[in-house]
Amino acid sequence: MLNIARLNSAPEIFYSLQGEGIRSGTPAVFLRLAGCNLACKWCDTKHSWGNGILCSVRDVAAHLEEYNCASLVITGGEPLLQQGPLEKLLALLPAGLHIEVETNGTLIPTPALAQRVNQWNVSPKLQHSGNAGDKSIVPAALAFFAEHPCAWFKFVVQNEADWASIAALGLPQQRIILMPCATTRTALEAARPAVVEMCLRHGVRLGDRLHLSLWDDKKGV
Numbered sequence: 768m769l770n771i772a773r774l775n776s777a778p779e780i781f782y783s784l785q786g787e788g789i790r791s792g793t794p795a796v797f798l799r800l801a802g803c804n805l806a807c808k809w810c811d812t813k814h815s816w817g818n819g820i821l822c823s824v825r826d827v828a829a830h831l832e833e834y835n836c837a838s839l840v841i842t843g844g845e846p847l848l849q850q851g852p853l854e855k856l857l858a859l860l861p862a863g864l865h866i867e868v869e870t871n872g873t874l875i876p877t878p879a880l881a882q883r884v885n886q887w888n889v890s891p892k893l894q895h896s897g898n899a900g901d902k903s904i905v906p907a908a909l910a911f912f913a914e915h916p917c918a919w920f921k922f923v924v925q926n927e928a929d930w931a932s933i934a935a936l937g938l939p940q941q942r943i944i945l946m947p948c949a950t951t952r953t954a955l956e957a958a959r960p961a962v963v964e965m966c967l968r969h970g971v972r973l974g975d976r977l978h979l980s981l982w983d984d985k986k987g988v
């Protein structure tokens with residue numbers, strides 16, 4: 768069984784545009800799993816932390832296929848807390864489906880997931896997330912993703928002071944993306960200029976949060 772986040776009394780599965788990362792703007796079906804091993808102060812999906820809705824892997828696979836979409840984004844919560852059921856789900860989905868997994872980078876994927884997932888959107892959490900450093904930064908897990916060419920590192924940043932923490936991780940610079948810390952369109956617009964400056968200064972990508980620009984803080988889109 769998969770534990771899926773509950774939104775408006777239903778399992779959170781929806782069709783939208785990828786709002787973050789290098790495939791931003793790509794139409795995709797989203798599957799949001801319940802439960803997280805961190806508790807970020809500014810988390811924009813706190814509704815996923817609690818008890819979700821248990822659904823059979825077969826039912827979820829059948830429902831996802833109804834969308835007839837070429838791209839699936841598995842997000843959370845922290846999806847890698849459910850690696851066993853996820854392996855079973857991915858085995859039932861079409862081989863050509865592009866699969867992205869959003870993870871906080873604290874857990875190492877199983878070999879079967881590592882082989883099947885096309886893109887890892889790894890978002891390690893810095894000190895301003897409010898998590899204890901030894902919980903949110905797990906060097907062995909980050910080393911695994913650094914070796915994986917399809918892993919991108921998305922950092923939520925507040926200001927220039929965050930760069931020292933990012934640089935200290937020694938991740939491949941060409942796969943680092945900086946995202947403004949914002950959970951509303953207004954906050955995004957206010958936070959963006961400083962992050963643009965950081966990207967120019969350090970030669971890394973800007974990850975603008977397209978879904979906030981399009982839909983503000985509406986959930987399930």
Ligand code: SF4
Binds near residue numbers: 844
């Ligand atoms: S890791 Fe992600 S889902 Fe978990 S608390 Fe932080 S922002 Fe929220």
